[in-house]
Amino acid sequence: MGDACETVRDPGWYTSGAVETIDKIEAVIDGLPAREAFMLGQVIRYVDRAGEKDDPAIDLGKANNYAFRLVTGDWRCDGGGERLPR
Secondary structure (H helix, E strand, O other), rough: OHHHHHHHOOOOOOOOOOHHHHHHHHHHOOOOOOHHHHHHHHHHHHHOOOOOOOOOOHHHHHHHHHHHHHOOOOOOEEEOOOOOOO
């Protein structure tokens, strides 16, 4: 049971750097409107864990998709008109 709680509280892919991901997110989004704060938090989340949990290309693609939505208001689409992974 202890390992499960530790994984929920401090998963390795969010605690691998000098500053924990949640602390970075909270510092950056402080004072932003809710929508912008959420989108930017997702960008930071996926960039920070790239290569730690999943394939780096997947996490960076997700970060790119959230960054695009933050700027344009829409999800990115590939050449075939399908949405890229979130």
